[in-house]
Structure formats: C-alpha cells, structure tokens
Amino acid sequence: xxxxxxxxxxxxxxxxxxxxxxxxxxxxxxxxxxxxxxxxxxxxxxxxxxxxxxxxxxxxxxxxxxxxxxxxxxxxxxxxxxxxxxxxxxxxxxxxxxxxxxxxxxxxxxxxxxxxxxxxxxxxxxxxxxxxxxxxxxxxxxxxxxxxxxxxxxxxxxxxxxxxxxxxxxxxxxxxxxxxxxxxxxxxxxxxxxxxxxxxxxxxxxxxxxxxxx
Numbered sequence: 215x216x217x218x219x220x221x222x223x224x225x226x227x228x229x230x231x232x233x234x235x236x237x238x239x240x241x242x243x244x245x246x247x248x249x250x251x252x253x254x255x256x257x258x259x260x261x262x263x264x265x266x267x268x269x270x271x272x273x274x275x276x277x278x279x280x281x282x283x284x285x286x287x288x289x290x291x292x293x294x295x296x297x298x299x300x301x302x303x304x305x306x307x308x309x310x311x312x313x314x315x316x317x318x319x320x321x322x323x324x325x326x327x328x329x330x331x332x333x334x335x336x337x338x339x340x341x342x343x344x345x346x347x348x349x350x351x352x353x354x355x356x357x358x359x360x361x362x363x364x365x366x367x368x369x370x371x372x373x374x375x376x377x378x379x380x381x382x383x384x385x386x387x388x389x390x391x392x393x394x395x396x397x398x399x400x401x402x403x404x405x406x407x408x409x410x411x412x413x414x415x416x417x418x419x420x421x422x423x424x425x426x427x428x
Contacts (some may be wrong), residue, residue: 215264216254217293219247222300229303232403234392242300243386248361249292256285268294272366287371289364295343295381302380304409313379313414320354327356328360328405331382334358335401341385348378348417377420380413 222228222242227235257264260313263271263278278286278336309317309324321327334356335344342360349355357365357374363377384406389400 215266216266217250217290219250220297220300224304226379228370229305229407232406233303236392237389240391241388242296246293246296249289249296251291252285255288256282256289262348262361268297269364269366272364273368275367276370287347287367288362291364291367294364294366295362295383298381299426300380301412302409304405304412305407306409307410309408309410309414311414311418313410316354316417327354330356332398332401334383335384335390336369336386336398337405345374345376345378346380346413347374347378348420349376377416380408 219242222238225235226238226242229238235420253268257334259390260279260282263274263286271286271290272294275283275287286343305344314324317327320331324337331344331346335358338358338360340360342358342363344358345365347355347357357376359372359374360363363372365372365374365378367375369375372399382401383400384397388395
C-alpha cells in the first residue's frame with residue numbers, strides 16, 4: 215500500500231502571522247511529498263513491510279533489509295513526523311484538562327515544560343525534532359531526535375523512546391524563509407499555533423499499537 219501526502223485540512227496561510235504561507239506550502243507540498251515519494255520507492259519491492267501505517271513499520275526497523283534501512287528510516291520517519299506535525303498546528307486552542315494537569319505534575323508548571331521543550335528544540339544540533347512524549351510509565355517527557363528519527367523507533371535507534379504527543383520540526387526548511395537563522399524566534403512562535411485539542415486527544419485516547427497521526 216503506497217503512502218500518500220495527507221491534506222493539511224487548512225489553508226497554507228491559516229497560521230499567519232506566526233508561520234508564513236510560503237514556508238507552509240513548500241514544506242508540505244515539496245519536502246513532505248519528497249519523503250512520501252522516497253519512502254514508496256524504498257518499499258517498492260517490500261510489500262510485507264509496506265502494509266499498515268508508517269508508525270507500525272518504524273517500530274520494526276530490525277526487520278528491514280540492511281540495504282534499505284537508511285532510506286526507510288529517513289523517509290518513512292519523515293512521512294510520519296510531518297503527518298503528526300500538520301495535525302498539531304492550529305490557532306486558537308487552549309491547553310487544559312487532563313493534559314495540562316499531567317504537564318504540571320511531571321514538569322512542575324506549564325512554563326517549566328515550555329522552557330524544557332524550547333531548550334530541546336534550540337539545542338538540537340543540525341536538523342531534527344523536539345518532542346513531548348508519553349512514556350510507558352505514564353509520565354510525560356521532553357526528548358529530541360536527529361534528522362527524521364522518531365521516538366517510536368526506540369532508544370537503540372533514536373536515542374529516546376515514547377509515544378509522540380507533540381513534535382516541532384527544527385530543520386531549517388521549516389523556518390528559514392521567515393526566520394532565517396533565528397531558530398529561537400521560530401520556537402517561540404510555535405506556541406501560538408499548537409493544536410492543543412489534537413495533542414490532548416492523543417494523550418487521552420492513546421491509540422494502542424499505532425503511532426500515526428490519528
């Protein structure tokens with residue numbers, strides 16, 4: 215089953231003035247599309263691995279042939295990460311309820327969580343992602359991954375693990391047209407467009423055995 219580029223569900227300019235329309239269009243229609251195309255090419259002769267969602271595949275990278283591992287890790291990872299990213303963006307939502315309570319419980323305050331998340335995003339060397347994850351012990355944690363790695367890949371591969379609730383893309387293609395080299399400014403603007411309703415739904419209704427954008 216071939217992967218396809220998901221629709222955003224909103225216009226490219228819907229996140230203005232925080233995230234600009236040109237960046238959103240290029241990021242979605244060019245960069246994400248490239249990950250989809252390259253993932254499908256890598257999986258073309260591996261139908262048994264192409265079944266199901268990308269989140270399931272990324273938990274089974276040990277089963278991937280060595281000559282396909284890098285391509286699948288990078289491109290299926292890129293597809294999964296971006297699919298989650300688009301759904302986690304929306305203006306006008308509020309952090310509240312059980313998710314807010316859990317953040318205060320595990321980080322001390324919302325402000326402390328945001329500071330830790332911003333640090334993870336700002337200090338990720340080169341390209342990668344910052345994440346809020348739900349760990350197996352039920353606690354929340356902030357982690358970061360390199361390139362297009364995802365926490366669902368596990369600690370041995372990604373250097374961390376957990377169920378991703380919220381991710382921020384800190385590749386330069388995500389912000390350079392608007393923010394140039396000012397990554398911290400981009401990170402600050404992110405808080406204005408987090409879709410807390412989507413994040414809360416993932417937290418409260420964690421989809422067992424699936425890490426995709428549902």
